Amino acid sequence: MIQLNSIGLDSEKSAELAHKLKELLANYSVFYQNTRGYHWNIKGQKFFELHLKFEELYTDLLVKIDEIAERILTLGHTPSHRYTDYLKNSSITESSEVSDGTKAVQNILDSFKVLITLERALLSLSGEANDEGTNALMSDYIREQEKLVWMYSAFLG
Numbered sequence: 001m002i003q004l005n006s007i008g009l010d011s012e013k014s015a016e017l018a019h020k021l022k023e024l025l026a027n028y029s030v031f032y033q034n035t036r037g038y039h040w041n042i043k044g045q046k047f048f049e050l051h052l053k054f055e056e057l058y059t060d061l062l063v064k065i066d067e068i069a070e071r072i073l074t075l076g077h078t079p080s081h082r083y084t085d086y087l088k089n090s091s092i093t094e095s096s097e098v099s100d101g102t103k104a105v106q107n108i109l110d111s112f113k114v115l116i117t118l119e120r121a122l123l124s125l126s127g128e129a130n131d132e133g134t135n136a137l138m139s140d141y142i143r144e145q146e147k148l149v150w151m152y153s154a155f156l157g
Contacts, residue, residue, distance in 0.1 A: 005076045013129035018077035020125060021134070024118045025068045025079055026089035031111045032061040033083075034095040038108075041098040050101045057108070057148075064141065071134055091118075105152050112149050116142055 003011040039054035069079040080086070087094070091114045097103040119138045126134035 007074060007076075007133075009075070009129055009131055011076070013125070014075045014131070015077065017122065017125055017129060017131060017134055018072050018075045020118070020122050021068055021072045021075070022077075022079060023089055024115070024122065025065065025072065026086040027092045027111075027114055027118060028061055028065050028068060029083070029086040030090040030092045030094060031115065032058055032065060034092070034098075034107065034111070035061060037095060037098040038104040042101055042104065043099045044101055046101045050104070054104070067137060071137060074133065075131075102156065105155055109149060109152050109156075112145050112152075116145055116149075119145075 005011045005014045035054055035058040039051060039058060042050050042054065069081075072079040080089075092111045095104075095107050097107060119142050123135060123138040123142065126132075126138060
């Protein structure tokens with residue numbers, strides 16, 4: 001017999017979703033800190049433009065970090081808050097290129113590729129689990145980030 005969690009989803013599938021969301025949370029957290037570094041340390045001709053774009057991005061990432069953690073809790077699991085866990089579970093690595101705008105934008109594009117890939121996997125899992133909450137979140141993130149990929153790619157030429 002299928003065990004249901006407090007929101008009526010299969011407990012086993014919810015655990016799988018929460019595990020994948022924890023991986024996404026780790027990647028978002030490392031990406032967020034990298035983007036803060038780009039914002040703080042950017043130099044060069046495009047300073048004013050990139051400084052503002054990086055602030056806009058890290059502000060959005062912070063909101064998404066909170067939403068992901070809250071979704072993990074909604075599914076009945078506990079999100080990690082430790083950077084040691086994030087670094088261990090993230091495919092996005094800490095960036096040391098924080099002052100060169102072109103390298104920072106390329107790192108952002110590389111990070112979006114990781115995030116969108118994870119979000120597509122979560123979209124599929126959440127569809128199978130009939131988890132509309134996670135599904136809607138991932139769908140919104142993918143749509144927003146695909147546009148950002150186009151825009152940052154256009155910046156690089």
